[in-house]
Amino acid sequence: MYQVTVDKEKCDGKGECVDTCPANVFEIKDGKSEPVNMDECLGCESCIEVCPNDAIAVNEV
Ligand code: SF4
Structure with a gap:
């Protein structure tokens, strides 16, 4: 997850x-x-790459 x-x-x-x-x-x-649907996250980090403001963090838990 x-x-x-x-x-x-x-x-x-x-x-x-x-x-x-x-x-x-x-x-x-x-x-x-x-992030309303976090359970579906694949950990691909595309969101991190595409965010121009460096606002998103994705961590395996
Ligand atoms: S890492 Fe970001 S873009 Fe990829 S599935 Fe998770 S929330 Fe979506």
């Missing part, structure tokens, strides 16, 4: 992670990305 965290201070809410994540982990809520 993976723990996905979004730093809300850094997130600009433009949703690159939403568009990129193959497992639909993210949703935009109140203008920020939230």
Whole structure:
């Protein structure tokens, strides 16, 4: 399993992670990305690569 965290201070809410994540982990809520579906995370780290603000962390737990 993976723990996905979004730093809300850094997130600009433009949703690159939403568009990129193959497992639909993210949703935009109140203008920020939230990992609402973390159980489905594959650990591919595509979200980390695509985030322009370095707001996402993915850790195996
Ligand atoms: S690591 Fe991959 S599967 Fe997990 S949230 Fe990021 S893009 Fe989605």
